[in-house]
Amino acid sequence: MKSDTSMKSQKNFPKKNKSTGRPPQKQGGRSGARMKGSAAKPAAKLAPKPKKQKKPAASDSPHTQTIQWFPGHMTKTKRQIERDLRLVDAVAEILDARIPISSRNPDIASLTSGKPRVILLNKCDMADKKATRDWVDALSGDKVRVIPVDCKSGRGVERFVPALSELLAEKIDAYRKKGMLNPTMRVMIVGIPNVGKSTFINRIAGKNKAQSADRPGVTRGNQWFTVSKGFEMLDTPGVLWPKFDDQTVGERLAFTGAIKDNIMDIELLAVRLLDLLKELRTPEFIERYSLTDDDLSLPSYELLAVIAKHRGMLVSGGEADTERASATVLDEFRASKLGRITLESPEKK
């Protein structure tokens, strides 16, 4: 069946909470991130998870939650990137093709301005095909090449080195004219946690750590990889998260699983995701949960209860187990079982 997730249908990405009719609450959130535990793990901290609540009436549910981000090691990471940029000829920026805006650290653009750049739209196997094409067009530029990739299967990755060669052709030529026949071009890779940086590095370089790992002036702990003859890649030190004041960025990172959801109220998150899914109405979503037009016109919390019932997820007394259904909806969205879905369109860049 034909997917209905084209950019056309995504133009209607809801600005308002469809269930309440209210716009999503903007949070004044602090910027940056403070890691809890593992460096690559979430930087989100939410209000303590409430005990099992009574069902919010559609009209009184704000359907939003505060995701706070704290400054911390980000400043150090940014300083390191600034310092190491002097050592590289180009930047490879990995974004999540489903959320190219929210998965981008806005500082990267300004930090790396002036450097030729390859943008890798990763996880394109889970994104809407047309939306990805639109994003390639929107992000491409004079010194910017954009490649959709699926690093898990390796699809598209083979275009990386040719894109770099083309971007750096003048520079390589200039070296050759000076008598350096095989110059080594260096590229720094940047991307937020979970975007697929390690998967990409494994694909492109395997365990090919560059011989010249200890270079003077390079931040200790940095890793250089040989990508192919004449190209080396520097893994970014530290961890970068997007900064945001807009709560939707945090939500989209949570929908895609970039932020782990064991620290947030997954029922609220699932309800917010259902707000979007109801709008997009992919055939996979409708069929998977056997939804009728009447179901789809329900407020999202009630729709969640319908999904729970259709899936036989009940608590004692026969009530819908909405917590379990929330986990299922989020898991199945993340596994692309609800269709190939892109949550952001270039028009709203």
Ligand code: G4P
């Ligand atoms: P990071 O270094 O940027 O933190 O991300 P990492 O490579 O660890 O990838 C995060 C998750 O995203 C991994 O899944 C990885 O398999 C998955 N992934 C990376 N690239 C792609 C892609 O192009 N398509 C899809 N569908 N998935 C991708 P995981 O569940 O955490 O690990 P695993 O069970 O796959 O090993």
